[in-house]
Amino acid sequence: MAHRIAVIAGDGIGTEVMPEGLRALKAAAKRFAIDLDIQTFAFGSCDYYLEHGKMLPDDWFDQLKDFDALFYGAVGWPAKVPDHISLWGSLLQFRRRFDQYINLRPCKLMPGIQSPLAGREPGDIDFYVVRENTEGEYSSVGGKMFEGTDREVVIQETVMTRTGVDRVLKYAFDLAQTRSRKKLTSATKSNGISITMPYWDERVEAMAEAYPEVSVDKFHIDILTANFVLHPDWFDVVVGSNLFGDILSDLGPACTGTIGIAPSANINPEGKFPSLFEPVHGSAPDIAGKGIANPIGQIWSGAMMLEHLGHQEAANALVEAIEAVLAEGSPNVLTPDLRGQGNTASLGRAIAERI
């Protein structure tokens, strides 16, 4: 049976890298005889907002809910629409309404990519950040008092639920269990954030009992970010709350030099709703329209999507194609961010041809 894929390119370079993401995806589908039914949607972009006064049509949920996956580019263009409107009106809606409670991002040194860390080689750094993706610090609950006066007080609540915390921890432990090092690191700040974070720690300890083979440690977020820089080889699977996971899943790819090419998956593990796959990078208004955006994040996200849909071999082939093209390092093929003279299309095509 065909996998139904909804494509939303979004804004800025999202619209430029998406065609290359699809090119690679189709190449993999062809080689591995995977049946993909791909449908493209124009909503979920700032231009859509400017025309319709909203980021999504009223029936977006019904339009999308029966897809197997959403393949997303990037959203946001602050000069057109304020971020909190464009993001809360699209991406963050999908994550919540489709209960994509896992945000998963690989942090991996890739061949041919210069890491900003001294003396690290491919193979040295290879871990996942698992982020809670629906609750916690991104609550939108709170408000203001004495507004506009010197006595102004502004409050926002962090909300954690047993359900919300346990299910992301379970996913992270399950993932750690499948890895050779079987190591889980939890991000906390229970020494400073004295209610929610000790609770998080408590649930980690409770969950750990069900996974005797997984070795568990925890760090406060401040020193954990330091250790991403100082000892990135320590990590295998790192799990954090919505905010901490957000930070770590940008910092991790920064440490591997892959922030511009890293993929991410927003997963509803039960498959009740579609999961969403998007590059870590944003819409990059500054380079949009030039055709020079690096499409690897989009292509690599496609690999995560194939893996999620059960096609591990095809996913591997995609990642290997990316690695091969990076290792080869042809200046005519690579985009300017990789010190090449190529463009989005040349790099995308080179990868698709390798599959």
Add this chain to the structure above:
Amino acid sequence: MAHRIAVIAGDGIGTEVMPEGLRALKAAAKRFAIDLDIQTFAFGSCDYYLEHGKMLPDDWFDQLKDFDALFYGAVGWPAKVPDHISLWGSLLQFRRRFDQYINLRPCKLMPGIQSPLAGREPGDIDFYVVRENTEGEYSSVGGKMFEGTDREVVIQETVMTRTGVDRVLKYAFDLAQTRSRKKLTSATKSNGISITMPYWDERVEAMAEAYPEVSVDKFHIDILTANFVLHPDWFDVVVGSNLFGDILSDLGPACTGTIGIAPSANINPEGKFPSLFEPVHGSAPDIAGKGIANPIGQIWSGAMMLEHLGHQEAANALVEAIEAVLAEGSPNVLTPDLRGQGNTASLGRAIAERI
């Protein structure tokens, strides 16, 4: 008139680095004819807690409030006392009750110190993190519902006030104004944390109007941590909320390789209450008792204290003494963390002799 300094060594290596901090301080006081009246207190440590059932005596506030500064070692020893008790019962009490609303930490590449970042030289990285130190995410307001059941909900409030936000921003802008680059970077997350963080941004914009010479930018905390690794040379003065400042002021020194030797100041700028000076490192139970802890963080904190007390020249002399000993790099003098065979005393003495 003598400056009254209260000394609290605290736990673990705090008690080992403090004598060297004092040795250097006294050397500087002697050379620059500064009159210091130093008094030592035994409370504020986990051992005190084990004996008295509390971290501080009931009248600690009155005992300490008339000092000009507190010189602190490190607190915490989780095997003796849970962190949230030891920290909230001492350090965090001081910060709040003495209204030390500024936490200030330099991030500076030092000679002879290996930065984990590739290709960076002393001079390339030299900025300050200014952290709000009394409110925000460290609120201790919140609670649990449906405790112990599957429906458990745990809530913690982030509380920002106009007073609290404006005064830390003012301090940061004032600091930026004194620097040659006059650049201020604000840490935000207004695209995800939709109430308090847009408020923070709003106050930054309002404050910026009073400082036309200061150039201002802002980054979301996720990409900001990435930029600490990728472009540490971009930063001059970075200001953040309690949590964001906490993270950045560990990550910054990690990027400069100085996490083990960085100092910090907890400042009440009006001088209504004593300010507190402490190394960034903790009590390090794992190496405590061996006499090998690096005392530079304590000594450098002493330099920040002298600066705060108005002795800029003496402060500079202290920092220059540290830099000279590091640049010399004598293995017999340096502690093991710097790949030397020396110890706390040898390194402390070498620095004191240079002053």
